[in-house]
Structures are given as C-alpha cells and as structure tokens.
Amino acid sequence: MQFFLAEGARLGLGLIGVISLVAVNALFLIWMERKVSAHIQLRPGPMEVGFHGALQTIADALKLIGKELITPEDVDKLIYLLAPIVMFLPVLVSFLVIPFSPTLLIRDLNVGVLLIFAFSTLTVLAILMAGWASNNKYSLLGAIRSVAQNVAYEIPLLLTAMSIILMAGSFQPSVIVSQQAKVWNIFVQPLAFLLFIICGTAETNRAPFDIPEAESELVAGFHTEYSGMRFAIFFLAEYTNMFIVSAVATIFFLGGWHGPFLPPVVWFLLKVYALIFLMMWFRWTFPRLRFDQLITFAWKILIPLALLNLIVTAFVLKLVR
Amino acid sequence: MMLEKGLEERTFYLNLGPQHPSTHGVLRIVLEMDGEFIVTADPVIGYGHRAHEKMAELRTYQQYLPNMGRVDYLHALAYNQCYCMAVEKLAGITVPERAEFIRVITSELNRISSHLLWFGAYLLDLGAFTPFLYCFDDREQILDLLDRLTGSRLTYCFYRFGGVPVDIDDDFIAGCRAFSQRLRSRWDDYDNLVTKNVIFIHRTRDVGILPPEMALQYGVTGPTLRGSGIPYDIRKSEPFSVYPLFDFEIPIGERGDVMDRYLVRLQEMEQSLRIIEQALDKLPNGPIMAEKVPKRLKPPEGEVYTAVETARGEFGIYLVSKGDVKPYRVKLRVPCFSNLSVLPELIKDTMVADAVAILGSIDLVIPEIDR
Numbered sequence: 120m121q122f123f124l125a126e127g128a129r130l131g132l133g134l135i136g137v138i139s140l141v142a143v144n145a146l147f148l149i150w151m152e153r154k155v156s157a158h159i160q161l162r163p164g165p166m167e168v169g170f171h172g173a174l175q176t177i178a179d180a181l182k183l184i185g186k187e188l189i190t191p192e193d194v195d196k197l198i199y200l201l202a203p204i205v206m207f208l209p210v211l212v213s214f215l216v217i218p219f220s221p222t223l224l225i226r227d228l229n230v231g232v233l234l235i236f237a238f239s240t241l242t243v244l245a246i247l248m249a250g251w252a253s254n255n256k257y258s259l260l261g262a263i264r265s266v267a268q269n270v271a272y273e274i275p276l277l278l279t280a281m282s283i284i285l286m287a288g289s290f291q292p293s294v295i296v297s298q299q300a301k302v303w304n305i306f307v308q309p310l311a312f313l314l315f316i317i318c319g320t321a322e323t324n325r326a327p328f329d330i331p332e333a334e335s336e337l338v339a340g341f342h343t344e345y346s347g348m349r350f351a352i353f354f355l356a357e358y359t360n361m362f363i364v365s366a367v368a369t370i371f372f373l374g375g376w377h378g379p380f381l382p383p384v385v386w387f388l389l390k391v392y393a394l395i396f397l398m399m400w401f402r403w404t405f406p407r408l409r410f411d412q413l414i415t416f417a418w419k420i421l422i423p424l425a426l427l428n429l430i431v432t433a434f435v436l437k438l439v440r
Numbered sequence: 441m442m443l444e445k446g447l448e449e450r451t452f453y454l455n456l457g458p459q460h461p462s463t464h465g466v467l468r469i470v471l472e473m474d475g476e477f478i479v480t481a482d483p484v485i486g487y488g489h490r491a492h493e494k495m496a497e498l499r500t501y502q503q504y505l506p507n508m509g510r511v512d513y514l515h516a517l518a519y520n521q522c523y524c525m526a527v528e529k530l531a532g533i534t535v536p537e538r539a540e541f542i543r544v545i546t547s548e549l550n551r552i553s554s555h556l557l558w559f560g561a562y563l564l565d566l567g568a569f570t571p572f573l574y575c576f577d578d579r580e581q582i583l584d585l586l587d588r589l590t591g592s593r594l595t596y597c598f599y600r601f602g603g604v605p606v607d608i609d610d611d612f613i614a615g616c617r618a619f620s621q622r623l624r625s626r627w628d629d630y631d632n633l634v635t636k637n638v639i640f641i642h643r644t645r646d647v648g649i650l651p652p653e654m655a656l657q658y659g660v661t662g663p664t665l666r667g668s669g670i671p672y673d674i675r676k677s678e679p680f681s682v683y684p685l686f687d688f689e690i691p692i693g694e695r696g697d698v699m700d701r702y703l704v705r706l707q708e709m710e711q712s713l714r715i716i717e718q719a720l721d722k723l724p725n726g727p728i729m730a731e732k733v734p735k736r737l738k739p740p741e742g743e744v745y746t747a748v749e750t751a752r753g754e755f756g757i758y759l760v761s762k763g764d765v766k767p768y769r770v771k772l773r774v775p776c777f778s779n780l781s782v783l784p785e786l787i788k789d790t791m792v793a794d795a796v797a798i799l800g801s802i803d804l805v806i807p808e809i810d811r
Contacts, residue, residue: 160573256454260476260792326567327639337792406639407567409793410476 133225137214141359148358149176151392152399159403186347191254194344198252203345203352206245209238210359217366218293220376220383231292232284235367236277239322242360243269246341249353253344261340264410268321268328271417276318278425279311282432283371296375303374311428312372314421316397319364321417323357326402328413365394451479456795458487463799464561465806469783476791481784488810496770501527501601501737504767509595511772512808514554516596517547518750524599525680526746526759531601531739538726539603540682545616545719546586546598548712552623553582554751555705555712558803562702563634565800566643571634578626581619585612601737602730613720620713630706644699648786648798651696658785659778662753663704664802668696674749686718698801705803738765752776752803776802776809 150165150173157164165172190199216231218224228234243266250262283304287295305312321328337343342353369375369390376383378390408416457468466487472479492511496504508523509516521543528535535543560575583593589612590598598604634640650660652668665672671690675683691707693700741763747756753775760769779802787795 156569160570161577162573256452260454264476329567403570404633405568406563406637406643407793408639409643410791412642 129225133215137211137225140214141211141355144362145355145358146176146180148361148395149179149354151395152358155396155399156403159400180351183347183351188347188349189344191344193254195252195254198248199344202245202249202252203349203356205248206242206356207352207359209241210356210363212238213363216292217363218296218370218375219387221293221297223384224293227291227293229289229291232280232290232295232367235363236280239360239363240269240273242356245356249345250341253341255344257337258341258343261337261343264337265324265341267410267414268324268417271414272318272321272328272421275314275417275421275425276322278422278429279314279318280367280371282308282311282425282429285429285432285436292370292375296370296377299374300377303372303377305372308372308428308432310424311432312368314425314428315368315371316394318417318421319368320398320401321413323360323364323398325357325361325398327405327407329402329407361395361398362391365391365398368394454792456792458484463806464804467780467804467806467809469795469799471792471795473792478787478790478792478795481787481795483780483783485780485806485809488807490807490811492811493770493772496767498766500765501739501767504770505600506595506597509592509597510807511774511811512750512752512755512776512805513595514557514805515547515550515751516594517543517550517598518748519755520596520599521547521681522746522748522755522757524601525748526744526757527601527737527739529746530742530744530759530761531737533602533730533733535603535730536727537682537724538607539728539730541719541723542604542608542728543599544681544683544686545608545716546589546596548715548719549582549586549616549619550596551751552709552712553579553586555709556582558705558751559630562800562803563640565796566640568634568637568640571630574626574629578623581615581622585615585619588612588615600729600733602733603728605729607728613723616716616720620717623709623713627706627710635703635706641699643793643797644702644801645697646695647698647794648790648801649695649697650782650786654782654785655696658782660753660782661775661778662750662803663701663708664753664779664782666690667693667701667704667801669693674747674754678747680746680748682719683715685722686715688714688718698797701801701803736765738763747773750775752805752808753779772811774808774811776804776806780804780809 153172153175154164165175168174168178190196213235215225216228216234218227246265246269247262250258250260250265253259283295284290286304286307287298289295342350345353366387369387373390373394375390376387378386381389451472451474454471454473455468456471457463458466463469468484468487470482470484472481490510492507495507499507505520505523508519511519527533556575556579560572563571586596587593589606589608590596592598598606650664650668652670655665655668655670660668661672669692671692673690674680675688676690688711691704691711693704739761741761743758743760745756745758747754749755754773755775756773758769758771758773759767762768783799783802786798790798
C-alpha cells in the first residue's frame with residue numbers, strides 16, 4: 120500500500136512538473152526563436168512587452184486563446200478534433216524517462232530510449248490525421264510529404280541510436296549518461312552525432328527539412344485549417360519535440376548532466392538549449408530542400424552512412440571487449 | 441519524371457492563388473496535379489485590373505503621368521521615363537542633357553532596388569528567410585536617396601515632360617557613391633552565403649530550363665530572356681536617352697535555367713552600379729528642364745512608339761494623338777504579360793516546389809500584367 124502511495128505521489132508530482140516544464144519551455148523557446156532569428160536578420164525582435172519582449176509569447180498565447188475555433192465544413196470532425204491531442208500526448212510521455220540529473224527523473228525505465236522513440240513516432244500519425252481530416256488539398260499534400268519524410272528519417276535516426284546503445288549495452292538513459300562521465304560520446308562517435316542532429320532536425324520538421332509545412336508551397340501544410348488554440352497545440356508540440364530531440368542527443372552524445380562546477384541539471388539544460396540554438400541557426404540561414412531531394416538524401420546518403428557507422432561500431436566493440 | 445497513369449489513378453486540381461504566399465500578388469494558377477507532379481498549369485489573370493489604358497483616354501497628358509508609377513511599382517521610374525519619352529517625341533520637346541543624366545542615374549538606382557527586392561523575395565520562396573532582410577537593408581539606402589530627391593519611396597512620379605523638376609545636389613552624389621561602395625562590399629557575402637549554398641544550387645541548377653527559341657517565340661524579354669543566352673537589352677539594342685555614352689555589359693546565361701536568371705540579375709546590379717558611377721563622373725552642367733513646355737500640352741496629330749528596358753524586360757508605349765489635350769489611345773506593352781505566358785511550358789512535369797522556384801525566377805509584378 121505504502122509503495123503505491125509513494126509511487127502515486129511521485130507520478131503526480133512528475134506530471135505536474137512535466138506539464139509546467141512543457142509550458143514554460145515552449146514559451147521560452149518561441150521567444151528565443153524570435154530573438155535568434157531577429158539577431159540573425161539585423162533586427163531587434165520583440166522589444167515592447169516585458170523586458171526585451173520576454174512576455175511577448177504570453178501575450179500571443181492569450182490572443183490565441185481568444186480566437187474563434189473554426190471547424191471548416193465537410194471535415195472529418197472526430198479525426199479533425201483528435202489530431203492536436205494525438206500530436207501532443209506522446210510528447211508528454213517522453214518526458215517521463217528523460218534524466219535531467221542523477222536524481223531528477225520521474226521513471227528510470229530500462230527501456231527508456233525505446234519508449235521515447237516509440238512515442239515520438241506517433242506524431243506522424245497526428246500529422247496524417249490532421250492532413251486527412253482537414254479536407255484541404257494543401258493539408259493533404261503536407262501530410263503525405265510528412266509521412267514519407269518521417270519514415271525516411273526514422274531509419275537513420277534509429278540506426279545511429281543503435282550504435283550508441285551497442286556501446287552502452289543498455290536502453291536505460293541514466294546508464295548511457297553515467298557511462299560518459301570521462302569521455303562524451305560525441306568524441307567517440309562524431310559521425311553518429313552529425314547524423315543524429317540532421318535526422319533530428321528532419322524529425323521535428325524544422326528547416327531546411329520543413330517540407331510538410333513549406334509555406335511558400337503549401338501555405339501552412341497540415342495545419343492550414345487549424346485556428347486558435349488548436350493551432351497553438353501543434354505549435355507547442357513542435358517546440359516540445361525540439362526539446363526532446365535535443366535532450367536525447369544530449370543524453371546520447373553530450374554526456375547528459377556531466378560537467379564541472381555547475382549543478383548537473385543546469386549542465387543538462389545548457390547542453391539542450393545549445394543544441395536547440397543550433398537547430399534555430401539552421402532554420403534561419405538555409406534554404407529549403409525539394410521534397411524528392413530530401414528523400415533521396417535520406418535513403419542514399421544518411422541510411423548507408425548510419426549502417427556503416429553501426430557496423431564499424433559493432434566490429435570495434437567486438438575487438439575491444 | 442511522370443509516373444505512368446494506371447487505371448485507378450486520377451489527377452486533381454490545385455489552386456495556386458489568388459491568395460498564396462508565393463504568387464506575390466493576386467495571380468491564380470490552376471494546376472492539374474498528379475500527386476506532387478504538375479500535369480498542366482493555367483494562369484488566370486485580371487484580378488488587379490485597373491484599366492490603366494482606358495484611364496489615359498480620359499485624362500490629359502500630365503494627369504496620366506502618376507499612373508505610370510503604379511503599373512509596375514517596383515521599377516516605376518523606367519515607366520515614367522518611357523511615357524515621358526513618348527510624349528516628348530510626339531510633341532517635339534528636346535530634353536537637356538543634364539536631365540537625361542539624372543533620369544539615367546535615378547532609373548538605374550531604381551533598377552537595383554527592384555532586383556534587390558526580387559533577390560530577397562525569391563530566396564523567401566525557396567525557404568531562406570534571412571537574405572530578405574539583408575536585401576531590404578541595402579534597398580533602404582536607395583529608397584532614402586530617392587526619397588530625398590523625389591519625395592516618394594515606391595510609386596515615383598519624378599520625371600516631367602522636358603526634363604526633371606529637381607536637380608541633384610552634392611549630398612545626393614556623395615550618397616550614390618557611398619551606396620555603390622557599400623553594395624559592392626556585399627557581393628562577397630551574397631556569393632558565399634547564397635550563391636554557393638549547396639541547397640540553393642540543388643534547387644536552382646537545371647530547373648525550369650527555358651530554351652532560347654521558346655523564349656523568342658513567346659516574346660520573353662528582360663533578365664528571363666538573357667538568362668537563356670540572348671543578349672537583348674533595349675539599352676544596347678535600341679539605345680535611348682544617354683545610354684550610348686556609358687560603357688557597360690549585358691550579362692547573359694548559358695543554360696537558361698533558374699540559376700542563370702538569378703546570376704544575370706545579380707550581375708545586372710553590378711552593371712547598373714557602373715552606369716551610375718560613370719554618369720556621376722560625366723554629369724554635365726546646364727538646365728534640367730526644356731524651355732517653353734506648354735502647361736496645356738497639345739501634341740500634334742500622330743502616333744509614336746517608345747520602349748525602355750525595365751527590371752523585368754521591354755516596356756513599350758504606343759501613343760496615338762489626335763491633337764487633343766488627351767491621348768486618343770495608349771497601349772502599354774508590359775514585359776511580365778509575355779513572360780508569364782511561357783510559365784505553363786516551364787512548370788509542366790515539375791513538382792510544386794520547382795513550380796514555385798520557376799515562378800519566382802520570372803520575377804512577375806502582377807498589377808503590371810493586369811494593368
């Protein structure tokens with residue numbers, strides 16, 4: 120009985136923590152994206168609401184809450200309404216197993232990495248639902264592109280993840296991190312890190328891989344017909360996905376919470392936000408790839424490289440051990 | 441590239457526009473699609489029709505002048521110039537040389553600002569957001585210069601029949617020189633960050649190839665034609681104003697693809713800078729207005745055709761006078777109308793993303809097509 124109470128309290132606290140983290144993180148990331156893009160583009164960005172526009176996203180969120188929720192005619196209502204929820208829930212689940220520090224984690228599952236990948240794949244389903252149900256050709260094209268892209272990029276992503284898991288010999292995030300106390304994996308597996316970041320950017324549909332929502336071609340892609348908070352949830356999910364991909368990359372390659380002087384959780388967040396900054400940097404400096412080039416890039420370059428990396432890792436491990 | 445159609449496969453129609461981020465105006469293109477590929481494309485124009493040609497028949501010659509800045513708002517001064525040249529030719533007014541120099545300098549500045557805007561907006565079409573703001577930063581310098589001289593920043597109405605109303609001063613000349621220096625220092629940045637970008641090259645090389653024969657058949661002019669390797673530029677082919685006095689080149693492309701059209705425009709900006717610098721060096725002294733231009737202009741009966749090279753191609757005015765204070769008929773030959781007509785041929789069998797890249801590379805100003 121006591122065990123269940125303790126576990127229940129732990130889970131409840133965890134959920135509250137996760138939800139507040141997701142909300143605060145998204146608010147911060149949107150502000151950060153604006154500031155980063157602004158400074159890349161020779162402009163100051165938001166300056167009016169709060170200190171250097173710090174409250175701008177809150178003002179925008181309030182505006183979005185006040186907007187009318189439009190449901191266009193002839194949409195597949197159930198799927199149309201479910202899509203934002205399906206988009207957002209898996210994102211929350213992934214937070215359950217991310218170790219922010221040796222002590223600050225909700226559940227130390229021994230298949231944690233598997234759980235993150237399994238649930239993050241579900242976002243494809245949500246995009247497909249949104250695109251299909253919207254009864255809009257631009258949405259449908261965006262959804263089709265998105266599925267093709269996510270399937271293509273999932274493979275090299277998992278292959279590179281496999282080479283790290285081979286090295287660690289465990290699916291448990293905390294084990295993978297604690298093995299990097301001396302040397303971070305990025306120095307052992309630089310190619311894998313590169314592949315992971317590229318695939319991660321594509322997985323989160325960020326530029327230069329933002330084909331599903333390429334605004335100059337498909338207006339807004341799969342969320343063209345969504346307004347108000349429904350749109351905001353897609354937006355929120357995109358930024359939270361960025362956080363998760365960066366967190367996984369930090370766990371795999373950047374030694375998680377390890378680092379001198381500062382407390383572990385600070386190190387972890389610093390690394391995550393540095394990676395997110397890198398992704399923002401990509402977005403504001405690169406043009407967009409064409410759809411077929413994107414798929415070719417995944418199948419002809421990334422997947423062979425990832426396979427090669429995996430095989431070499433396996434060989435070296437066999438020789439060393 | 442097209443998949444063969446099976447029994448169950450059907451094409452569908454996709455409306456690109458009239459409200460779409462990539463048409464840069466109210467242009468509508470009806471695309472027949474086979475998945476991501478375009479089977480046929482059918483541009484629908486006329487959403488911004490303002491009856492500019494009819495307006496000319498209802499207004500006096502002077503009253504029609506402001507209309508010219510609004511046909512193509514991006515290179516307004518060339519349109520001003522063409523109309524002034526037509527009326528001057530008809531009425532037999534000789535423009536003083538200094539005024540011609542001022543016209544060339546301001547018109548070339550305007551050409552650079554138009555190309556800069558195209559450069560930024562085109563990269564926006566390709567999904568690169570940032571170059572747009574750098575171009576606008578450069579373009580702002582031109583707008584400030586012209587703002588001080590002409591009083592407006594976009595739809596200029598600066599030239600008058602017989603010359604220009606305001607002389608340029610030393611500040612303007614110094615500003616022009618500073619600007620050309622500043623823009624020259626930017627070429628390296630644009631080259632390294634945009635032209636040599638791998639993704640950019642993949643998106644533009646061998647995309648939307650326009651063969652020279654096809655370009656001639658459709659009456660394509662301007663950088664779009666020169667990208668296909670035909671050195672046709674009114675400033676050289678049928679020189680007007682004082683252009684023969686200057687030493688400049690006509691950049692041309694080799695393959696006629698999107699990349700070539702892009703490079704031609706970039707090189708044209710450099711050539712425009714050369715023209716401006718030479719004009720500033722050679723600037724003669726003298727009056728800026730012809731003497732005795734009547735307030736109530738009544739050109740003799742007759743008809744006249746004048747053409748200038750705008751940022752988008754050959755713009756011509758065919759003007760018929762019956763000896764009245766109003767023109768009898770004005771026909772505007774706009775470059776974008778002909779350039780758009782070749783679009784369906786170019787975007788056939790390409791993907792939507794390529795269609796956007798090709799559409800942007802033609803550099804359309806939609807109100808000009810609709811007139």
